[in-house]
Amino acid sequence: xxxxxxxxxxxxxxxxxxxxxxxxxxxxxxxxxxxxxxxxxxxxxxxxxxxxxxxxxxxxxxxxxxxxxxxxxxxxxxxxxxxxxxxxxxxxxxxxxxxxxxxxxxxxxxxxxxxxxxxxxxxxxxxxxxxxxxxxxxxxxxxxxxxxxxxxxxxxxxxxxxxxxxxxxxxxxxxxxxxxxxxxxxxxxxxxxxxxxxxxxxx
Ligand SMILES: [Zn+2]
Numbered sequence: 001x002x003x004x005x006x007x008x009x010x011x012x013x014x015x016x017x018x019x020x021x022x023x024x025x026x027x028x029x030x031x032x033x034x035x036x037x038x039x040x041x042x043x044x045x046x047x048x049x050x051x052x053x054x055x056x057x058x059x060x061x062x063x064x065x066x067x068x069x070x071x072x073x074x075x076x077x078x079x080x081x082x083x084x085x086x087x088x089x090x091x092x093x094x095x096x097x098x099x100x101x102x103x104x105x106x107x108x109x110x111x112x113x114x115x116x117x118x119x120x121x122x123x124x125x126x127x128x129x130x131x132x133x134x135x136x137x138x139x140x141x142x143x144x145x146x147x148x149x150x151x152x153x154x155x156x157x158x159x160x161x162x163x164x165x166x167x168x169x170x171x172x173x174x175x176x177x178x179x180x181x182x183x184x185x186x187x188x189x190x191x192x193x194x195x196x197x198x199x200x201x202x203x
Contacts, residue, residue: 036062039085041078041160042097043069043104048183050097053190062089068104068152069096070123071159083165092175094160097190098153099183105149109141124148127155153180154195161197170199 019026036059040050044065051061064081071078085091098105107113108124128135131151138144157180160166169176180195 030059034059034062034089036060036085036089037092038062039064039082039089039091039094040097041065041069041071041081041094041156043067043099043102045099045102047101047185048097048099053183053188062091067117067120068102068108068124069098069156070104070120070152071096071156071163072120072123073159073162079163079165082160082163086165086169086174086176090174093177093179094166095179095181096153096156096160097181097183098149098156099185100146100149101185102149102152105152106145109145109148123155123159124152127151150182150193153182153193156180157195157197173199175199 016027023029038056038060039062040054042048042050042063042065044067050063050065051058054061062081062085064078066078071082073079082094085094104121105124107117108121108128112118113121128148128151131148135144135147138147157178160178166176166178175198177196177198180193181190182193183190
């Protein structure tokens with residue numbers, strides 16, 4: 001457990017030193033170019049560190065994280081990330097990654113929470129309402145929670161696919177595929193939810 005902020009700065013110096021020792025031009029190479037193939041849209045949860053769980057180095061993954069990996073159709077933050085990633089960086093894949101045990105998803109299964117979080121979670125409540133029949137017959141609270149985590153990923157893949165940026169990229173035949181994954185905190189493994197979409201409409 002890190003107790004003081006000065007510890008973080010000391011850790012940073014050790015991290016930078018270790019990289020320089022392993023590869024003397026590591027940082028100069030990184031500074032020169034940013035050309036990641038992937039955009040990761042994931043949850044802000046501290047237990048789901050994007051680069052680390054897919055074994056990618058700095059420079060290899062463009063990352064956007066927020067509570068419960070939601071892609072609001074009018075969120076200028078997330079939409080700008082997608083725009084920059086697709087139009088400028090020309091990423092080939094966008095990965096929407098949820099995780100089991102997501103606190104944001106759990107909140108959306110309960111009574112309204114305080115603002116602004118309640119507004120943020122609105123799309124999740126829509127997903128929950130859309131699948132109310134299925135969720136109602138899901139046997140346990142835990143299973144319901146897990147299922148909504150999966151349904152949320154699928155809904156956000158659809159949301160990414162519908163953005164003007166992605167639609168325009170597909171219209172000009174730019175290679176771009178959207179994937180829906182989920183991460184399990186218990187074993188550190190990712191699972192592909194099989195909701196991949198690309199510009200050809202292939203599933
Ligand atoms: Zn989460």
